[in-house]
Amino acid sequence: xxxxxxxxxxxxxxxxxxxxxxxxxxxxxxxxxxxxxxxxxxxxxxxxxxxxxxxxxxxxxxxxxxxxxxxxxxxxxxxxxxxxxxxxxxxxxxxxxxxxxxxxxxxxxxxxxxxxxxxxxxxxxxxxxxxxxxxxxxxxxxxxxxxxxxxxxxxxxxxxxxxxxxxxxxxxxxxxxxxxxxxxxxxxxxxxxxxxxxxxxxxxxxxxxxxxxxxxxxxxxxxxxxxxxxxxxxxxxxxxxxxxxxxxxxxxxxxxxxxxxxxxxxxxxxxxxxxxxxxxxxxxxxxxxxxxxxxxxxxxxxxxxxxxxxxxxxxxxxxxxxxxxxxxxxxxxxxxxxxxxxxxxxxxxxxx
Amino acid sequence: xxxxxxxxxxxxxxxxxxxxxxxxxxxxxxxxxxxxxxxxxxxxxxxxxxxxxxxxxxxxxxxxxxxxxxxxxxxxxxxxxxxxxxxxxxxxxxxxxxxxxxxxxxxxxxxxxxxxxxxxxxxxxxxxxxxxxxxxxxxxxxxxxxxxxxxxxxxxxxxxxxxxxxxxxxxxxxxxxxxxxxxxxxxxxxxxxxxxxxxxxxxxxxxxxxxxxxxxxxxxxxxxxxxxxxxxxxxxxxxxxxxxxxxxxxxxx
Numbered sequence: 001x002x003x004x005x006x007x008x009x010x011x012x013x014x015x016x017x018x019x020x021x022x023x024x025x026x027x028x029x030x031x032x033x034x035x036x037x038x039x040x041x042x043x044x045x046x047x048x049x050x051x052x053x054x055x056x057x058x059x060x061x062x063x064x065x066x067x068x069x070x071x072x073x074x075x076x077x078x079x080x081x082x083x084x085x086x087x088x089x090x091x092x093x094x095x096x097x098x099x100x101x102x103x104x105x106x107x108x109x110x111x112x113x114x115x116x117x118x119x120x121x122x123x124x125x126x127x128x129x130x131x132x133x134x135x136x137x138x139x140x141x142x143x144x145x146x147x148x149x150x151x152x153x154x155x156x157x158x159x160x161x162x163x164x165x166x167x168x169x170x171x172x173x174x175x176x177x178x179x180x181x182x183x184x185x186x187x188x189x190x191x192x193x194x195x196x197x198x199x200x201x202x203x204x205x206x207x208x209x210x211x212x213x214x215x216x217x218x219x220x221x222x223x224x225x226x227x228x229x230x231x232x233x234x235x236x237x238x239x240x241x242x243x244x245x246x247x248x249x250x251x252x253x254x255x256x257x258x259x260x261x262x263x264x265x266x267x268x269x270x271x272x273x274x275x276x277x278x279x280x281x282x283x284x285x286x287x288x289x290x291x292x293x294x295x296x297x298x299x300x301x302x303x304x305x306x307x308x309x310x311x312x313x314x315x316x317x318x319x320x321x322x323x324x325x326x327x328x329x330x331x332x333x334x335x336x337x338x339x340x341x342x343x344x345x346x347x348x349x350x351x352x
Numbered sequence: 353x354x355x356x357x358x359x360x361x362x363x364x365x366x367x368x369x370x371x372x373x374x375x376x377x378x379x380x381x382x383x384x385x386x387x388x389x390x391x392x393x394x395x396x397x398x399x400x401x402x403x404x405x406x407x408x409x410x411x412x413x414x415x416x417x418x419x420x421x422x423x424x425x426x427x428x429x430x431x432x433x434x435x436x437x438x439x440x441x442x443x444x445x446x447x448x449x450x451x452x453x454x455x456x457x458x459x460x461x462x463x464x465x466x467x468x469x470x471x472x473x474x475x476x477x478x479x480x481x482x483x484x485x486x487x488x489x490x491x492x493x494x495x496x497x498x499x500x501x502x503x504x505x506x507x508x509x510x511x512x513x514x515x516x517x518x519x520x521x522x523x524x525x526x527x528x529x530x531x532x533x534x535x536x537x538x539x540x541x542x543x544x545x546x547x548x549x550x551x552x553x554x555x556x557x558x559x560x561x562x563x564x565x566x567x568x569x570x571x572x573x574x575x576x577x578x579x580x581x582x583x584x585x586x587x588x589x590x591x592x593x594x595x596x597x598x599x600x601x602x603x604x605x
Contacts, residue, residue, distance in 0.1 A: 057574035058530075059527070059530060059531050060527075060528055061408070061527075062523060062524045062527045063527040063558065063559060063562040063564070064407055064411075064564070066407075066564055066565035066568060067403050067407050069493045070389070070393075070396070070399070070403050070404070071389075073393060073396060073400075074389060074392060074393060074400075077394055078392075079394055079395065079521055093576075102379075105565050105569070106583065107566065107569035107571055108399070108569065109569060110393075110394070110395060110396040110399060111396075114394055114395070114396075137569075143573075212395070213395065214394045214395060216394060217394060217395075225523050238423065
């Protein structure tokens, strides 16, 4: 009976073939799931560790280096997405990935622009600025690149002296290249008049949130807007603490003193889940902001230890050796007052 | 006239070749599938689609040139069909040129079809096609013409499989010729450097035809560069065709 059916051409094509394909597809999917489950989760890191020199890749990809850059860009996004989900995320490879991508395709504006934004958002200002400066040389026609540098000064370096002037300079540069020069020139002018750059920062992330088609960038913008809220609350609390000191003659011991004195109605809630406190110098601090700074500085020191170990074949005896050997320019201080980094010279591990 | 007759015949023969349609199918899959990668690219979709589309036009064009080109003359000799042609009042170089032009015509058609598909797709997805993109397509075609001439030359000398391997190796090397001149300073005035420089100028420099990254990033390319690249392609291809004709003149068939 079955043999008879099998002799029919339509039966073979309409029933047997789809059945065989469906069974085979189910089996391959099952096998793939098992293989994925057994594969090391650090596969992206391993790929990057053994990534050949980009000059070699440019020569031996038969003119496809631009495509290799695209594929690496996609890998970079996957890496970022994974690191964002990971509570112990370090983003160790992001800078290296972006450098490789932009060396493979030096005209890849998106990698400069988005990469600069991401590095800056993670607090790696210097790496972000270096990447963007390279971008400005390779893509002198794109306004987005000086604009991203201006954003670093507005968002990350707003408390540094000269940040306003630098931000205005880069916004003026942006205006020269943009189709909307008046908008950027006005912004540059207003920044010069502003006492702090929080409002400009908020405007930037609001624009990213409203205009980005990508969920990843929208989530990042949301996170950054919450961070700016914390900065603003901290600033308001600091102003209240100053008024308290003038009124009472000594700085407040706790933030509750500000409520008691009627300077604020209630203690603001940290949108990032941290707490506000007054440090021994009388400055209001936020644990969420300090924790983020701790992570960034830890990452920088761990990178220095790794570089030292690669160069000298042994762990540095102390963190000061990193400066003495020229591996790092300086060891960033612990952001929390009265705390120091814990370093284990045997394992090379650095703890908060 | 005789050359055109051979070219016409070669064209008809080539468009009947199934491999052409298989490769065109995969090129279309690559072009249309590029959007899938674009989805996860954080706003870089148009750049990635342009990159993949131009690479598809180039890579699949080269595969067609290699697979069809390397068997072009060999098949005629192997199947003895060449006897019906060379007994006619016709020079052998006319036969080679006719064969080459026939395949060049096929490649022109394939390139135009793939490029129009890619341009329509980019436009539908909200991208724009600028002058550099069109220049990139034209330069890809000149690269294909050069590779085809190389394939035809190999087809007069060796079997299709060996020919395909050699042409493919030369294609990869042709994109990496920069390593022959990109030497550290301590090689200055050494014998090795002079030899490598000679190799650099002898091998076809296919990276001259590669402005795909500029096209994907919407960067302008000067008319001067474009014309010099075309000039290089025309003369290198002409040289290969002369060598192929001379080789075939002396070949015992």
